[in-house]
Amino acid sequence: MTLTIATRESPLALWQAEHVQALLRAAHPDLIVELLPMTTEGDQKLEGPLYTSGGKGLFVKELEKALMDGRADLAVHSLKDVPVHFPDGLGLTGVMAGEDPRDAFVSNTAAHFDDLPAGATVGSASLRRVSQLKHARPDLNFAVVRGNLQTRLRKLDEGQYDALILAVAGLERMGMADRIGHAIDPDLCLPAVGQGVLGLETRLGDDATIARIQCLLDVSTAQRIAAERAVSTRLDGGCQVPLAVHAVRVGDDLRITARVGAPDGSELIEVETQGPADQGADMGVSLAEQLLADGAGDYLV
Ligand SMILES: NCc1[nH]cc(CCC(=O)O)c1CC(=O)O
Numbered sequence: 677m678t679l680t681i682a683t684r685e686s687p688l689a690l691w692q693a694e695h696v697q698a699l700l701r702a703a704h705p706d707l708i709v710e711l712l713p714m715t716t717e718g719d720q721k722l723e724g725p726l727y728t729s730g731g732k733g734l735f736v737k738e739l740e741k742a743l744m745d746g747r748a749d750l751a752v753h754s755l756k757d758v759p760v761h762f763p764d765g766l767g768l769t770g771v772m773a774g775e776d777p778r779d780a781f782v783s784n785t786a787a788h789f790d791d792l793p794a795g796a797t798v799g800s801a802s803l804r805r806v807s808q809l810k811h812a813r814p815d816l817n818f819a820v821v822r823g824n825l826q827t828r829l830r831k832l833d834e835g836q837y838d839a840l841i842l843a844v845a846g847l848e849r850m851g852m853a854d855r856i857g858h859a860i861d862p863d864l865c866l867p868a869v870g871q872g873v874l875g876l877e878t879r880l881g882d883d884a885t886i887a888r889i890q891c892l893l894d895v896s897t898a899q900r901i902a903a904e905r906a907v908s909t910r911l912d913g914g915c916q917v918p919l920a921v922h923a924v925r926v927g928d929d930l931r932i933t934a935r936v937g938a939p940d941g942s943e944l945i946e947v948e949t950q951g952p953a954d955q956g957a958d959m960g961v962s963l964a965e966q967l968l969a970d971g972a973g974d975y976l977v
Pocket residue numbers: 754755756757841842843844845846847870871872873874
């Protein structure tokens with residue numbers, strides 16, 4: 677049997693696909709695992725912030741076409757970039773064990789976010805990051821930065837920004853953990869839904885592929901993801917909205933924290949709940965409704 681993994685051609689996407697390819701080869705010596713690298717619309721549209729150019733779906737659509745056509749059997753995604761709804765016939769078959777979910781502070785001049793002087797320029801195109809960090813530090817200047825991790829770091833090194841905020845997991849996967857000044861306390865900047873988690877998308881009912889990837893799946897992470905994605909599904913949120921959701925395991929429970937912030941940092945709404953880990957999806961829906969009751973709708977356009 678041959679299993680083909682569709683992947684974007686960015687260095688991070690290729691790393692993720694090759695990582696899964698190596699794990700599948702090791703688990704199934706009889707299996708031929710191939711990559712189908714493709715350029716997506718999202719990779720071609722690198723001007724302007726993601727939330728003005730069509731959102732997360734752009735990175736996923738081409739890969740899903742390949743799955744539907746049978747040119748590929750599996751897509752490996754940074755779950756953070758995966759929209760809440762799937763096309764007919766496709767689905768999220770499972771998730772792998774989560775890595776560090778936090779954001780990273782990256783700077784060549786300041787050792788810590790708190791050390792940034794007033795007026796310093798922080799590069800981020802994420803409404804989630806900007807709304808939370810502006811709330812904490814209204815005196816900083818936030819500027820859009822796009823491109824893959826390597827491009828963003830080059831712009832930092834050229835002096836276009838005093839600091840960048842990037843996901844710890846992406847930097848670690850790229851072998852660039854040495855660029856991390858410090859991981860940011862979730863209290864300051866709560867992570868995105870699914871941050872640091874790889875999700876595996878297949879055709880629904882493709883039992884042969886689904887059987888082969890079982891060995892990669894992590895049940896505890898799946899519970900965390902069910903909770904987090906329930907919040908964004910109820911709010912219909914993509915990366916176009918300033919939404920942060922983070923579920924952590926506390927014994928047999930999950931504690932879920934969610935925030936929606938004004939893009940200008942003037943208001944930050946936070947809600948939290950705790951309950952049995954296998955009821956995360958229901959808890960997530962209630963938490964989303966609590967956010968709406970607290971006025972989050974104003975910022976979820
Ligand atoms: N939005 C791009 C993206 N998608 C996933 C990651 C990092 C890895 C992850 O969170 O799984 C990144 C880079 C970043 O936000 O710095």
